[in-house]
Structures are given as structure tokens and as C-alpha cells.
Amino acid sequence: MDLAKIFKRKEGLPWQEMEELALVLVPHSQEAHELNETATFLWKHFDGENTVADILNKLSVEYDIDDKTAFTDLAESIDLFHQINLIDEVL
Amino acid sequence: MSELSLLDKWRKKSIHNFTPLQASLELTNRCNERCGHCYIDSFKDDPQRTLTLEQWYHILQQLRQAGTLYLILMGGEAMLNPYFWQITKKSKSLGFHTSMISNGLKIQSEEMAEKLLESGIQQVTISLYSLNPNIHETMTSVRGSFAKTMNAILFCQKVGLKVSVNSLLTSLNISSIFDLEDWCVQNQLEIKVDPTVTSKLSGDMTPTRLRASRSQLEWYFSERKKRWVNGQVKASPESSGDFVCNAAKGKCAVTAYGELLPCIEVREPMGSLIDESFETLWNNPSVQPWRDMRLSDLSRKSETGFCEHCPGMAKNEVGDLHQELDFSVMLSEVKSKVSQDLGE
Numbered sequence: 157m158d159l160a161k162i163f164k165r166k167e168g169l170p171w172q173e174m175e176e177l178a179l180v181l182v183p184h185s186q187e188a189h190e191l192n193e194t195a196t197f198l199w200k201h202f203d204g205e206n207t208v209a210d211i212l213n214k215l216s217v218e219y220d221i222d223d224k225t226a227f228t229d230l231a232e233s234i235d236l237f238h239q240i241n242l243i244d245e246v247l
Numbered sequence: 248m249s250e251l252s253l254l255d256k257w258r259k260k261s262i263h264n265f266t267p268l269q270a271s272l273e274l275t276n277r278c279n280e281r282c283g284h285c286y287i288d289s290f291k292d293d294p295q296r297t298l299t300l301e302q303w304y305h306i307l308q309q310l311r312q313a314g315t316l317y318l319i320l321m322g323g324e325a326m327l328n329p330y331f332w333q334i335t336k337k338s339k340s341l342g343f344h345t346s347m348i349s350n351g352l353k354i355q356s357e358e359m360a361e362k363l364l365e366s367g368i369q370q371v372t373i374s375l376y377s378l379n380p381n382i383h384e385t386m387t388s389v390r391g392s393f394a395k396t397m398n399a400i401l402f403c404q405k406v407g408l409k410v411s412v413n414s415l416l417t418s419l420n421i422s423s424i425f426d427l428e429d430w431c432v433q434n435q436l437e438i439k440v441d442p443t444v445t446s447k448l449s450g451d452m453t454p455t456r457l458r459a460s461r462s463q464l465e466w467y468f469s470e471r472k473k474r475w476v477n478g479q480v481k482a483s484p485e486s487s488g489d490f491v492c493n494a495a496k497g498k499c500a501v502t503a504y505g506e507l508l509p510c511i512e513v514r515e516p517m518g519s520l521i522d523e524s525f526e527t528l529w530n531n532p533s534v535q536p537w538r539d540m541r542l543s544d545l546s547r548k549s550e551t552g553f554c555e556h557c558p559g560m561a562k563n564e565v566g567d568l569h570q571e572l573d574f575s576v577m578l579s580e581v582k583s584k585v586s587q588d589l590g591e
Contacts, residue, residue: 170344
């Protein structure tokens with residue numbers, strides 16, 4: 157995974173956070189996704205400004221995990237967010 | 248987990264946590280219809296009290312921070328607020344799910360419907376009272392309003408906006424209500440038919456003269472049950488467990504002048520969101536009576552199993568939030584009777 161890549165939440169998806177979990181709505185398909193705590197943390201950082209490297213650092217600090225674990229978690233999460241079409245890559 | 252059960256889980260969680268997951272914003276009192284059943288006293292805004300765009304932005308940001316996801320823009324006619332488009336765009340950028348309740352009179356082209364969609368409106372609920380133009384226009388007091396409202400529905404559907412219909416059930420339109428329901432089903436429109444006509448905010452009871460009678464309501468609920476597979480008689484969805492309603496728990500409302508209300512029906516402002524923070528107002532002890540009200544606190548006149556009590560309506564009409572209104576009792580009795588007659 158390219159550490160310089162930047163991702164952002166797909167435009168127009170309503171969402172909110174409660175008790176450290178996020179609910180993301182996809183109005184056109186009438187789907188709703190509840191994100192777990194780590195996914196919510198990542199979701200909030202997919203703001204179109206943080207690079208993958210930035211998010212990796214923040215993830216390691218927040219959850220006190222080593223870089224390798226953080227990298228694996230982030231890569232899997234980005235794959236999942238892509239699969240369910242919640243994020244876009246900023247080109 | 249299915250979408251419905253997930254949303255229901257979040258709704259319940261918001262009620263338990265006192266998180267205002269849903270907020271209704273009365274963007275203006277102004278309206279381009281003159282419905283005899285409307286609760287608004289004067290279809291005008293006090294120019295000394297209307298909010299600036301920055302003040303509306305401030306309110307949106309506070310609601311976002313407080314945990315609101317579902318924003319309902321309403322009025323009067325929401326689209327008559329001079330900052331309507333800026334407010335919808337800001338709502339989209341902040342991540343709200345934004346819907347609006349409208350009479351549709353300002354949505355008279357496909358371009359306008361497209362603009363709504365692009366500005367972030369996810370759903371439009373249109374007020375339509377009958378497929379008979381004379382009945383609809385008798386209720387709105389505006390000649391030509393029927394054709395315009397029908398146009399708005401078609402334009403919104405054409406551009407892919409989710410559209411639903413709200414219809415107040417009164418003695419004026421009850422004879423044609425099933426034609427309207429049939430038409431909505433044929434056109435993939437959700438329809439909500441509500442028999443509860445409230446007094447005006449000042450306490451003026453004139454609109455309540457339009458309420459359907461007991462026999463009309465019995466006819467309506469019986470017919471509905473016979474016609475629709477899912478037409479079972481249900482209690483109003485507001486009560487939650489032991490609690491009468493969701494006011495100041497999982498929802499709130501804001502008036503055209505920036506006052507925070509426990510619910511759109513409860514017209515006792517908790518304070519001004521322009522002068523104080525949402526957090527300060529939301530945590531004020533004066534809100535507690537609305538949050539604490541349980542079914543066992545009601546001065547109930549009947550025990551039917553169908554609670555139709557609205558504390559805000561009761562407070563406005565008889566000055567006591569615990570006093571069940573005659574109309575609410577009648578409605579619960581009608582639902583109970585119809586439900587038993589049909590062996591549910």
C-alpha cells in the first residue's frame with residue numbers, strides 16, 4: 157500500500173457517531189453500516205487530508221500497537237471500506 | 248443485521264442516552280398555503296427575531312456535535328427561508344441525513360428537483376390531502392395548489408429523490424382518502440395518514456373542528472384493515488417501553504427564531520440556541536418532566552392498550568401534560584374496538 161495515498165469519505169453519505177461507534181447511511185441503496193470502534197476511528201480520519209502514513213501513525217498511538225499490526229489493520233479496513241463503497245481515493 | 252433493525256437499535260440507544268438523533272427545524276413560519284388545520288398562528292416571521300445565516304450555521308454545528316443524524320427541515324414552508332439552499336448545503340457537508348416536509352409549490356421544474364437532490368436533500372415529504380382538487384384546495388385555501396403539488400411529486404420522483412406523502416385525515420378529506428392511498432401505492436410512494444389535528448400554538452381550537460368524528464375514524468380504520476395486508480391497527484409509534492414519548496430524549500426541535508424545543512409538539516422553549524449552548528439547554532433540569540413521563544403517570548380515562556397521548560398537545564390544549572385529551576381517548580378507543588372487531 158502506498159503510504160502517500162489519501163482517502164476521503166464518499167461525498168453525500170450521512171453519518172453520526174454515538175458511544176464511539178459510527179452509523180453510516182447509504183441513501184441510494186437504503187443500506188446502513190455500523191462501524192466498530194477502530195473502523196470509526198479510521199472513518200473520521202479519511203478526511204481527504206490525512207495520508208495513509210498519517211493515519212498509520214495516529215492508529216499506532218491511539219491503540220498502542222506496533223507499526224506492522226497497524227499497517228495490517230489499516231490495509232484490511234481500506235479494502236473493506238472500498239468493497240462496501242464508502243470511501244474514495246483522492247487523486 | 249438488517250437496515251431496519253440497525254436503525255431501530257440506534258433509535259433506542261439515542262432514547263436511552265438522551266442523544267437527539269433526530270432534530271426538526273422550523274426554518275420559517277411563512278407559508279404559501281393557508282391550511283385551516285395548521286397549528287401555526289400567523290404565517291409570518293417577526294423580522295426582529297429571524298435568524299441570520301451564520302446563526303443557522305451555528306445551530307447546525309451544535310446539533311451535529313450533540314449527535315443529530317436525521318435533520319427534518321420544515322416550516323411554514325421550509326423553502327421560503329431566504330437561506331434555504333445554504334442551509335441544505337451546510338447540512339450535507341456536516342454529514343446529516345436531511346429530509347424536508349413541503350407543500351411542493353416551490354418545486355415546479357425538474358431543474359428545481361435536481362437542485363434539491365444536489366444540495367443534499369435525501370427525502371421530500373409532500374403534504375397532499377386528496378386526489379380530488381376541490382377537496383385538496385378546500386384544505387389549503389389556495390386555488391391551483393393541487394396541480395402544483397402533484398407536479399412537485401412527479402418532478403422529485405423523476406430525478407430520483409425519495410418522495411413520500413403526508414396526509415392529515417380530517418372530516419373534509421376522509422371520503423377520498425383511500426383513492427389517495429391507492430394512488431400512492433401504485434406510484435411507489437410511502438404515505439402516512441395522521442388523524443391528529445392539533446390546536447393552534449396560541450391554544451386557539453379552531454383547527455380541531457376539522458377532526459374526523461368517531462364514526463368516521465371507525466370506518467377508516469376498519470376499511471384500512473380490510474384493504475391492506477399490513478393495515479393492522481397500530482398504536483402511534485411515539486411511546487417507547489414504559490415512556491409516553493421520545494420528547495427531549497432521542498429528538499428535539501428548533502423554532503424559526505432559534506429556540507430549542509423538546510419536540511415539535513412541545514411548545515415550551517428550553518431556551519435560545521443563539522444565547523446559550525445546546526449542551527447547557529439540553530442538560531437543564533427543567534427538561535426533566537418531559538423525559539420522566541411514564542404511562543403510569545397519565546390521568547387515563549380509558550385503558551385500551553393503544554396510547555395516543557401527546558404531552559405537548561395536552562399541555563397546549565388543557566395546560567396539563569399528563570391529562571389525556573378527549574380526542575386521544577376516542578382515537579385509542581376506536582383503534583381498540585376495530586382491532587377487536589377484526590380479531591387481531
